Amino acid sequence: MLTLFHHPMIAGCRFIRLILGEYGEEVSLIEERPWQRRKEFLQLNPAGALPVLLADGDVPVPGTNVIAEYLDETRGVLRRDKRLFADDPFERVEIRRLVDWYLVKFDSEVTRHMVRERIFKPIMPTAAGGGSPDAGALRAARGNIRGHMKYTNFLTGTRNWLAGPRLTYADLAAGAAISILDYLGEIDWQASPAAREWYARLKSRPSFRPLLAERVTGLPPASHYADPDF
Amino acid sequence: MLTLFHHPMIAGCRFIRLILGEYGEEVSLIEERPWQRRKEFLQLNPAGALPVLLADGDVPVPGTNVIAEYLDETRGVLRRDKRLFADDPFERVEIRRLVDWYLVKFDSEVTRHMVRERIFKPIMPTAAGGGSPDAGALRAARGNIRGHMKYTNFLTGTRNWLAGPRLTYADLAAGAAISILDYLGEIDWQASPAAREWYARLKSRPSFRPLLAERVTGLPPASHYADPDF
The missing domain is CATH 3.40.30.10 (Glutaredoxin)
Structure with a gap:
């Protein structure tokens, strides 16, 4: 195994x-x-x-x-x-581009900062960088979410799944990042109706269940977090 | 084309x-x-x-x-x-691991900061973040070089090329990053004899020639930069 x-x-x-x-x-x-x-x-x-x-x-x-x-x-x-990737080189380009977008760009502009400030710093020892959240870092990360959700809403409004007609790595990468921010109540779903419909489909999949059941000690999720009909 | x-x-x-x-x-x-x-x-x-x-x-x-x-x-x-990659999945793992090492980890700990402070900031407009180099950022990046060169020296001392017996993407990724720092005179080659021998072989290849011929306006390279027998 x-x-x-x-x-x-x-x-x-x-x-x-x-x-x-x-x-x-x-x-x-x-x-x-x-x-x-x-x-x-x-x-x-x-x-x-x-x-x-x-x-x-x-x-x-x-x-x-x-x-x-x-x-x-x-x-x-x-x-x-059922492959989550594609055979065609240019479809592979688009899938990899979006995986990079959500796990490198979005991560370095939003996710990693939000997680460090709100989840890791409270449990890290001071010597390893623990302590109170940095309000400036949180504000900067929050300011960056809107553009990324707008882009996600644009993509999901013009395609069935994020990289095209089929579910691919791109959806799982985006869903991985967005689900963490959704746990923290940082996503304004009202502003992104197409992304919301896409994310509802994604989080209804059995592969999402174990993730939606997990809890961070002392930090409960947003009330709609585990609800597929949010 | x-x-x-x-x-x-x-x-x-x-x-x-x-x-x-x-x-x-x-x-x-x-x-x-x-x-x-x-x-x-x-x-x-x-x-x-x-x-x-x-x-x-x-x-x-x-x-x-x-x-x-x-x-x-x-x-x-x-x-x-002549393929710069491998057929075997685990050889592919090692090549991709090292490409990530030099172009993501080394980049975020050293290369990108050195380039931003010493090359980009002097030519960027103030509104885009230009200005004088930040001494603290330079010091932190310089402090990180030593560990990476030690690791490079370890790998090149135990293998013919960085990821194994053949030249691969791993060598080109490492050479790409190290050649920029070498231009800036930031590499202490005395401390890394195995890496030096490997880099001399790499920079003697015709593919390296156009890179070694380029100059940044107003910032000449270290004297040995373009010399294959440095």
């Missing part, structure tokens, strides 16, 4: 769990706090970052993008019309 | 040019200053980031990683033993 070192509030980790869920792969989850820099964990991934998959034969596969490509090459290609 | 929107001092852009050079692909280069946010450029890549490749049929392929995968799928697979 596969093993995934992850944290429930890191978008890349959610993305990989959604892929595994869609492909029906059983996975053993190990929650890791990357700021602790555990020696055994650093041996698996010298970069010290999550997620890390222990693949077939317990070979470590480190990093969101590296894991996603590995799973496509060893699982996705066998799924025919 | 392919067209690449690039900047000579962004590591991801150098990486793509090295791939194209190794594959003998002719490319028309257009230098772009991403902080200008040109309207025509944003239409090609709404993310506003470099590099962007105009591929066959002038379809835009945006982002380092997306372009590298596209070039492997449309060029690399046809090259047999």
Whole structure:
């Protein structure tokens, strides 16, 4: 069985769990706090970052993008019309572009800051950077959400799924990031009706269930978080 | 013919040019200053980031990683033993891990800060963030170089090329980042003899020549920069 070192509030980790869920792969989850820099964990991934998959034969596969490509090459290609990727090189370009958009750009402008300030800093020791949330960082991240949701609303208003007619990695990457912000009550769904309809379809999928059931200690989710008819 | 929107001092852009050079692909280069946010450029890549490749049929392929995968799928697979990637999924994991290391981790801890402070800020308008270099940012980036060069020295001391016996994307990604820092005279080669021998082999390749010939206006390179026997 596969093993995934992850944290429930890191978008890349959610993305990989959604892929595994869609492909029906059983996975053993190990929650890791990357700021602790555990020696055994650093041996698996010298970069010290999550997620890390222990693949077939317990070979470590480190990093969101590296894991996603590995799973496509060893699982996705066998799924025919259930594959979460595409055969055509230009469709692959569009899927990878959007995965990067939500897990690199959106992450560096919004998600990672929101999670660090609101979830990680309260539980991190001061020496590792813990403490009170930085109001300036929160304000900047909140200011950036609107543009990204506008873009998501545009894409979902013109396509059935984010990268085209079929569900792909792009939807799972966007859903991974947006679900974390939705937990934190940071998404204004009134302003994004097409994105809301798309996200309702996405979060109704069985692959989303385990994510929607998780709770951060001391920080309950927005009331509509786990409700597919929000 | 392919067209690449690039900047000579962004590591991801150098990486793509090295791939194209190794594959003998002719490319028309257009230098772009991403902080200008040109309207025509944003239409090609709404993310506003470099590099962007105009591929066959002038379809835009945006982002380092997306372009590298596209070039492997449309060029690399046809090259047999000259392919800069691998067939085996776990060899692919190691190559992608190292590309991420040098173009994401090393970039966010060293390269991007060094380039912003020493190259971009002096030519950027104040409104776009231009001005004098931030001594604290430079000090932090310099402090991070040593660990990365130690790791590079370790890898190159135990393997013929960075990811194993053959030249791959991993070498071109690392060479792209390190060559920018070497231009700026920021690499202490005395401390990294194995990395130095590897880099001398790499920069002797014809694909490196156009990069070594370029100059930043008003900022000459370190004296050994273009010398293969440095």
